[in-house]
Amino acid sequence: MRHLLRTPSGVIGLALVAVTLVIAAVGPAIWGQEAETVNAAAALQGSSAEHPLGTDHLGRDILARVLAGGQFTVALAFLATAIGAGLGTLLGVLPAVLPRRAGRLVTGAVNALVAFPALLLAMFTAVISGLGAKGAVLGIGIAFAPSIARLTQTLSASVASADYVAAARLLRVPRWRIATRHVLPNIGEPIILNLTAALGSSLVAMSGMSFLGLGVQPPSYDWGRLLFDGFSRIYVDPMVAIGPAIAIVAAGIGFNLLGEALARSVARAPVGGKQAVGKGAAMPSSGEEPVEGAVLSVKDLTVTFPDGVTPVRGLSLTIMPGEIVGLVGESGSGKSMTANAVGGLVAYPGVVTAGHMSLCGEELSTLSEAKRRKLLGTSMAMVFQDPMASLNPALKVGGQLAEVSLVHQGAKRPAAWARAIDRLRQVHIPDPEKRARQHPHEFSGGMRQRAVIAMGLMGTPRLLIADEPTTALDVTVQRQILKLLREVSAEAGAGALFISHDIAVVSELCDRVVVMYAGRVVEELPVADLVDGASHPYTKALLASLPDMETDRDKPLASIPGHQPSPADVGEGCAFASRCALATDRCVERPPLTRYDAAHAVACWHAETRKAEVAIG
Amino acid sequence: MIIEGMTVRFGTFTAVDDVTLEVPPGSIVGLVGESGSGKSTVAKAVCGLVPYTGRVEGLDPRRIQMVFQDPYASLNPRMTVGASVAEGLSVPKARRAAEIERLLSLVSLPTGLAGRYPRELSGGQRQRVAIARALGAEPSLLVADEITSALDVSVQGAVLNLIRSLRAELNLSMLFISHNLAVVRYVSDVVAVMRKGRLVEVGPAEEVVGSPKHDYTRELLEAVPRLGG
Numbered sequence: 001m002r003h004l005l006r007t008p009s010g011v012i013g014l015a016l017v018a019v020t021l022v023i024a025a026v027g028p029a030i031w032g033q034e035a036e037t038v039n040a041a042a043a044l045q046g047s048s049a050e051h052p053l054g055t056d057h058l059g060r061d062i063l064a065r066v067l068a069g070g071q072f073t074v075a076l077a078f079l080a081t082a083i084g085a086g087l088g089t090l091l092g093v094l095p096a097v098l099p100r101r102a103g104r105l106v107t108g109a110v111n112a113l114v115a116f117p118a119l120l121l122a123m124f125t126a127v128i129s130g131l132g133a134k135g136a137v138l139g140i141g142i143a144f145a146p147s148i149a150r151l152t153q154t155l156s157a158s159v160a161s162a163d164y165v166a167a168a169r170l171l172r173v174p175r176w177r178i179a180t181r182h183v184l185p186n187i188g189e190p191i192i193l194n195l196t197a198a199l200g201s202s203l204v205a206m207s208g209m210s211f212l213g214l215g216v217q218p219p220s221y222d223w224g225r226l227l228f229d230g231f232s233r234i235y236v237d238p239m240v241a242i243g244p245a246i247a248i249v250a251a252g253i254g255f256n257l258l259g260e261a262l263a264r265s266v267a268r269a270p271v272g273g274k275q276a277v278g279k280g281a282a283m284p285s286s287g288e289e290p291v292e293g294a295v296l297s298v299k300d301l302t303v304t305f306p307d308g309v310t311p312v313r314g315l316s317l318t319i320m321p322g323e324i325v326g327l328v329g330e331s332g333s334g335k336s337m338t339a340n341a342v343g344g345l346v347a348y349p350g351v352v353t354a355g356h357m358s359l360c361g362e363e364l365s366t367l368s369e370a371k372r373r374k375l376l377g378t379s380m381a382m383v384f385q386d387p388m389a390s391l392n393p394a395l396k397v398g399g400q401l402a403e404v405s406l407v408h409q410g411a412k413r414p415a416a417w418a419r420a421i422d423r424l425r426q427v428h429i430p431d432p433e434k435r436a437r438q439h440p441h442e443f444s445g446g447m448r449q450r451a452v453i454a455m456g457l458m459g460t461p462r463l464l465i466a467d468e469p470t471t472a473l474d475v476t477v478q479r480q481i482l483k484l485l486r487e488v489s490a491e492a493g494a495g496a497l498f499i500s501h502d503i504a505v506v507s508e509l510c511d512r513v514v515v516m517y518a519g520r521v522v523e524e525l526p527v528a529d530l531v532d533g534a535s536h537p538y539t540k541a542l543l544a545s546l547p548d549m550e551t552d553r554d555k556p557l558a559s560i561p562g563h564q565p566s567p568a569d570v571g572e573g574c575a576f577a578s579r580c581a582l583a584t585d586r587c588v589e590r591p592p593l594t595r596y597d598a599a600h601a602v603a604c605w606h607a608e609t610r611k612a613e614v615a616i617g
Numbered sequence: 618m619i620i621e622g623m624t625v626r627f628g629t630f631t632a633v634d635d636v637t638l639e640v641p642p643g644s645i646v647g648l649v650g651e652s653g654s655g656k657s658t659v660a661k662a663v664c665g666l667v668p669y670t671g672r673v674e675g676l677d678p679r680r681i682q683m684v685f686q687d688p689y690a691s692l693n694p695r696m697t698v699g700a701s702v703a704e705g706l707s708v709p710k711a712r713r714a715a716e717i718e719r720l721l722s723l724v725s726l727p728t729g730l731a732g733r734y735p736r737e738l739s740g741g742q743r744q745r746v747a748i749a750r751a752l753g754a755e756p757s758l759l760v761a762d763e764i765t766s767a768l769d770v771s772v773q774g775a776v777l778n779l780i781r782s783l784r785a786e787l788n789l790s791m792l793f794i795s796h797n798l799a800v801v802r803y804v805s806d807v808v809a810v811m812r813k814g815r816l817v818e819v820g821p822a823e824e825v826v827g828s829p830k831h832d833y834t835r836e837l838l839e840a841v842p843r844l845g846g
Contacts, residue, residue: 163691164701167747170664170683171705171754185695330769331740445652474651474796475840482842501770504842531844545774547803549826549841556781557774557803563739 010261016254024074027067034061035068046237053243056229062240065226066247073222074251076137076215077203083141084148084202085195089184091145092152096160096183097175107153113146119205126214133222136215140205144198151194155187162186193263200255207248223248290358291318295462295495296342299355303337306349311337311567313519316355316593319463319495324486326506326527327499328542329516332564335499338516339467342497343382344372360462377408381456385468387448390455391440397451398424398436404458423454427484446477453484457492464489464496470505482509503530503542512599515539518565518575521593524601533600535607538576574604582606618642618758618790623671625658632658633669634814640758643788645780647805647822649798649837655814656794660762663792676758682751686763688743692735698746699731705754720749723786724779741772745779752783759791765800773800780804798841802826810834 004010039059046054053062091110095103113121126139159165160183168178209215210224211231218225223244230240290297296319303312311334319325329335339345341352344364357364360379364372384390392400401420405411411419417436424432427450440448449469456464466485470478486509489496500506506513507527515523515536523536534540544558551557562579565571574580577587586605595601618640625633633655640646650656662669664683682705685691692701699717708716718728724745735743744764751759761780765773781804783789795801801808801822808825810818810833818831829835 163685163687164693166666167683167685167691167750168693168704169666170681171750172679173704181696182693186693330771475798475842476651476836478842479840502842503770504844507844508842542770543844545771546844547774547777547799548843549799549802549838551799551803553803553822556778559775559778560771563741563772 004261004265007261007264009257010265013254013257013259013261016250017258020070020074020251020254023067023070025071027070031064031068034064036060044233044237047239052239054230054237054240056240062226062230062243065221066223066244069221069223069226069244070247070251072216072220073203073207073224073247076133076206076222077199080137080140080202080206081144081195081199083138084144084198085191087141087145088148089152089191091149093156093179093183095153096156097179110146110149110153114150116146118143118147119208122205122209123212123214126209131214131217133216133220136206136209139214140202140209143205144202148191148194148198152187152191155190156183159183159186190263193259195259196262197256197259200252200259203255204248204252223251290356290361290363293320293361294318294358295321295360296358296497298342298357301338301341301352301354301357303334303341303346304351304353305567307568309568310570311519312341313570315516315519315521317497317514317521319497321462321495322489322493323512324489324496324498324510326510326513327497327516328501328503328506328513330501330564332518332567333516334519334567335516336467339382339465339497339499343380343465344376345382374408377404378459379462381453381459381461381464383449383452383456383464383466383469385471387445387452388440390452391448393440396437396439397443401436401451401455401458404455408459419458420454423457424451426457427451427454427488428480429454444477445473446481449473449481450484453481453488457488461492461494464494465499466496467499468501469498471500471502478505485509504546504548507531515542518570519567520575520603521601522576522603524593524599526599529600535600535602536576536604537580537582537606618673618675620659620663621672621674623659623662623669623673625655625662625667625669631814633662635671636811636814636816638809638816638819640790640792641807642790643784644806645784645791645793645804646807646809647801648792648794648809648811649796649801650811651796651837653813654811656796656811657762659811660760660792660794663758664760680755680757681760682754682756682758683760683762684744684747684751684764687767688740688747689735689767691747692743694735696734697731698733698735698738701735701746702731702750702753705750707754716753720753721746723752723783724749725775739772740768741776744768744776748776748779748783752787757790759789760794761791762794763796766795766797777804798826798837810837 004014037060042055042059043057044055045051051061051063053066055061091106094106098106122139122143125142126135129135129138165178165182168182206215207222207224207227210222211228213228216222216225226244227241227248230244234241296317298315298317301312301315302310304310315338327335327338337346342357346352359375362375367375398417398420401423402416405416405419406413421432421436424436429435429447429450443451470481473481482505485496485498498506498510507530510527512524512526513530514521515538517538523534523539525533531543534543541558541560545560547557560579565575573588573590577583591603591605593601593603620636620638623633623636624631636659638646648656648659658667660683661667663673664681665678702717702720703713706713706716717731721728721730726742726745730738738746765776768776777800784791793801793804805822808820808822809816810825810831812833818825818829818834825834826838829838
């Protein structure tokens with residue numbers, strides 16, 4: 001509802017519909033008497049103070065008749081829509097229920113009817129079933145059915161291919177039950193939204209029928225009939241025709257606007273994860289100095305969304321040139337949001353704050369928007385899980401790579417193209433001259449990911465951020481990409497942040513591992529120490545729960561009970577305490593990330609302390 | 618259960634090419650392969666969800682159930698957990714609630730979840746519900762298609778433990794499909810390696826992993842990421 005009132009069209013639609021419905025509800029009771037009062041002396045009058053819309057041939061006040069006739073008009077529209085909806089939904093769901101051949105027949109029939117002009121179909125039906133309101137309502141209902149059937153069919157086809165319908169079929173759930181329990185409830189929302197707009201159209205169509213003399217017959221009257229009666233006098237007394245016309249148009253537009261606004265607000269309701277690119281927000285620079293010589297130095301990075309959703313909580317991270325740092329965590333731990341915050345990709349309404357955040361020694365928050373973009377565009381490369389998210393399917397791969405040089409480095413076209421081919425060769429894409437002229441869909445998944453990495457190399461990246469770059473790839477391809485990433489970072493002397501849920505992959509590639517849980521770093525250690533030296537209970541549990549080729553098949557795998565708190569409700573104390581076997585009363589207080597030596601830091605009260613504690617942060 | 622000479626074609630593309638594979642009663646057969654190898658198509662064909670040529674023999678086709686990869690897509694969002702689990706049940710109404718409780722506790726879920734909707738559950742919990750739903754139909758073969766690949770590592774272990782304990786408790790036969798060789802090795806008695814629609818190697822799990830005969834199996838094994846590099 002709040003979304004609905006945010007757009008002018010929603011407000012106007014809602015107001016028009018409200019007025020129409022109020023008139024329909026109270027009209028006959030208030031103005032019904034006056035609308036029927038015959039006054040021969042005042043017949044065929046034009047607009048006056050007493051009769052703003054004039055009078056008809058029996059001297060009845062037309063304004064009163066419009067107000068009183070609203071109920072009948074709206075009722076007929078509702079009735080016609082109900083017939084159309086009932087018939088249409090039935091026709092739409094039938095193909096999912098009927099055997100294949102009969103289903104196709106229904107689909108074909110509906111398709112043919114959709115192609116047939118609705119009003120013509122309505123008039124045809126109305127004439128056959130007899131003139132009058134009944135025939136017109138039936139006609140419009142039948143005329144609307146095909147388009148609603150088509151909508152239902154399209155929607156139910158998408159639901160019918162869902163896994164839960166396949167599961168129901170395997171469970172031998174009867175077809176009609178699948179239709180009523182699985183298909184209909186999941187397509188109800190868009191259909192109802194569509195019907196709101198259909199109400200408007202059927203009100204207009206119904207009025208049209210009455211206006212043509214095919215609808216409501218005297219002595220009954222609806223807005224269309226009033227328009228028909230007044231139309232012959234439009235040159236003499238325009239108001240007698242314009243009055244009912246305004247009522248029809250206002251109600252029709254109202255229902256249509258409301259339907260559209262409803263559909264929009266529903267479409268907006270489930271907000272997806274990452275979306276548009278936007279500058280996060282002001283980042284007050286108050287933290288200590290960035291680490292000298294680091295390609296990336298972040299202190300106390302926090303990302304918050306409205307309603308208290310805080311996916312990243314005070315994260316500090318340093319990446320030195322040539323160093324590959326792995327960021328590990330489960331979904332919802334905030335690892336991807338960290339990458340987005342560094343890349344300036346946190347979507348509105350997210351707010352990014354940090355003590356400092358510097359890339360190649362330049363503090364990002366103090367740079368102007370243009371300089372910041374340029375720095376990020378040339379010094380940082382990002383690789384995501386889905387390479388198609390970074391490639392435009394309509395453009396040639398080589399052209400997309402060359403664009404980086406054209407935009408950020410002001411290179412000439414031939415030079416940019418040559419560089420693109422050179423970079424494609426660098427990521428071991430065979431026959432780069434030919435491949436550069438191909439579109440992304442001609443590349444395999446692994447090749448696409450290589451092309452995206454090559455795109456990152458078009459500048460002179462000092463920092464490479466790879467967010468689950470191999471998760472969608474096969475293990476053999478994954479190995480090649482990992483090798484490539486290592487090669488690229490060594491050659492360019494660039495630092496890399498490698499994000500993954502798979503601690504084994506991280507251990508193969510990275511120099512240092514940072515483990516995140518519920519938005520915070522819980523442990524940071526060199527990869528070499530991972531197997532024997534991990535001290536946080538969460539890191540240990542992660543390592544133990546991962547089956548490898550040597551896991552004892554006769555013993556159950558270690559598993560962590562419970563689940564990670566969502567970014568909205570991370571408590572004050574240690575976020576892992578509720579799942580931790582070592583948890584004690586002390587864990588209600590959050591343990592700080594404590595550094596044992598230059599490379600190893602743990603945030604746990606119970607981690608074995610082998611070296612002198614030096615608190616950081 | 619035995620699959621004999623199964624071939625699945627989509628137009629001119631042969632997704633599954635003359636696959637013969639036996640799932641002995643009470644054992645778990647792991648089918649491993651990369652994307653496009655045809656392993657998921659075998660799963661769908663065994664369940665009768667795609668047409669195939671060849672034979673699937675040795676069991677009642679109505680007693681095959683499947684657990685899907687994505688626990689977020691395999692439960693109807695408008696149905697409660699209890700209603701979803703009840704779909705495959707053929708017990709009288711009076712005993713239905715008790716049966717739902719039994720199934721939920723079989724997959725180690727609190728019985729209080731029956732009244733909840735899928736959106737209130739975590740991924741691991743949803744996958745347990747999907748397993749409970751399949752078990753409700755008392756299958757003689759359970760087909761598990763990448764059931765842990767959408768789950769977090771810490772949850773994956775618990776679901777794999779559940780699969781193993783269910784086999785021990787219910788003497789369930791299972792076709793367990795995954796791209797993850799370590800996962801397949803852990804749960805399966807027999808491992809079958811698939812590539813480009815064909816089986817390249819089939820054998821007892823330890824044997825296939827310990828002394829692979831086919832080059833492709835060796836290549837897969839080498840590519841498995843290992844802790845500590």
